[in-house]
Amino acid sequence: MTLRYADKLVFGLLFFAAFLLLISLLLFNHGEDLAFFILAITMILSAVGVVTIKEIIRSGFLMALCFLCLGGLYIVLNASFLGAAQILIYTGAVAILFVFGIMLTHKGGAETPEHSSEFKSLSFIFVFVGLFLLIVRGVWFGTWKLAEQAASQDMESIVVIGQQFFSTYLLPFEIASLILLMALMGAILIARKEDVLHE
Amino acid sequence: MNDALQQPGLIQQILDVSLGHYLVAAALLFCIGLYGVTTSRNLIKVLMSIELILNAVNLNFVAFSKYVTPETLNGQVAAIFIMTIAAAEAGVGLAIALSIFRHFKTVDMEKIHLMKW
Numbered sequence: 001m002t003l004r005y006a007d008k009l010v011f012g013l014l015f016f017a018a019f020l021l022l023i024s025l026l027l028f029n030h031g032e033d034l035a036f037f038i039l040a041i042t043m044i045l046s047a048v049g050v051v052t053i054k055e056i057i058r059s060g061f062l063m064a065l066c067f068l069c070l071g072g073l074y075i076v077l078n079a080s081f082l083g084a085a086q087i088l089i090y091t092g093a094v095a096i097l098f099v100f101g102i103m104l105t106h107k108g109g110a111e112t113p114e115h116s117s118e119f120k121s122l123s124f125i126f127v128f129v130g131l132f133l134l135i136v137r138g139v140w141f142g143t144w145k146l147a148e149q150a151a152s153q154d155m156e157s158i159v160v161i162g163q164q165f166f167s168t169y170l171l172p173f174e175i176a177s178l179i180l181l182m183a184l185m186g187a188i189l190i191a192r193k194e195d196v197l198h199e
Numbered sequence: 200m201n202d203a204l205q206q207p208g209l210i211q212q213i214l215d216v217s218l219g220h221y222l223v224a225a226a227l228l229f230c231i232g233l234y235g236v237t238t239s240r241n242l243i244k245v246l247m248s249i250e251l252i253l254n255a256v257n258l259n260f261v262a263f264s265k266y267v268t269p270e271t272l273n274g275q276v277a278a279i280f281i282m283t284i285a286a287a288e289a290g291v292g293l294a295i296a297l298s299i300f301r302h303f304k305t306v307d308m309e310k311i312h313l314m315k316w
Contacts, residue, residue, distance in 0.1 A: 051235030183287030
């Protein structure tokens with residue numbers, strides 16, 4: 001058995017585990033701490049894979065796994081509608097769109113050379129030692145003005161979201177639909193072949 | 200630091216999931232995405248890292264929506280708007296990447312220097 005099959009197996013198992021996790025989260029609304037740690041660790045590890053793995057098609061699928069875990073985190077956070085939307089839009093559409101993009105650009109530029117390791121370590125120091133520690137210092141030791149009581153478990157978030165959309169956020173909602181239309185037309189116009197326009 | 204000593208031990212504090220946990224996880228995801236944007240030379244990988252950054256922001260919004268405004272869910276509404284914009288951005292970004300690839304026959308960011316002087 002070559003290495004290629006081995007890591008297909010690993011990826012399959014990863015996806016299977018993530019699905020089992022999501023289903024068990026939906027069925028049993030207990031153990032939120034455990035669910036948070038499993039989902040967050042899987043999410044972070046797959047995100048690290050996205051930026052470090054050289055073969056870009058694998059990082060595309062790892063990105064799907066990362067988004068799946070993020071959907072699980074939304075469900076843990078009582079945002080079930082957003083969790084479903086995350087899985088549908090990101091895992092189902094955006095990640096697959098990226099996979100298409102990779103395949104259409106000649107193996108996604110697999111032979112693209114990388115930056116020098118000095119530049120990488122410099123960037124690592126700036127981002128993780130600088131920015132990340134600063135953010136952690138702020139969010140972990142800062143005091144947040146938390147709500148008095150947590151939301152009731154059986155509150156239907158989708159009802160509240162719908163009411164918000166059609167009262168407070170009506171104008172942004174309409175503009176968002178316009179932006180989607182513009183993006184659709186713009187993407188078609190940009191990606192089509194240029195000589196088609198001149199015929 | 201006296202407050203930290205009076206609270207239950209550090210390990211207990213880490214094990215009890217609170218708002219800070221979600222914010223730290225989101226910060227880590229954001230930093231990974233930022234690292235990917237700065238170090239990658241592949242156009243598509245840069246777009247992927249941008250998606251990671253947008254998702255980190257979304258996680259922040261949803262966590263705040265649970266812990267700060269649980270009744271009005273402003274954070275979740277903002278997260279839905281971000282999701283819409285991110286989907287549009289991914290579509291247009293990939294279209295531009297395809298167009299650039301067709302023109303330059305490469306997705307290496309260093310070789311795309313049409314506007315560089």
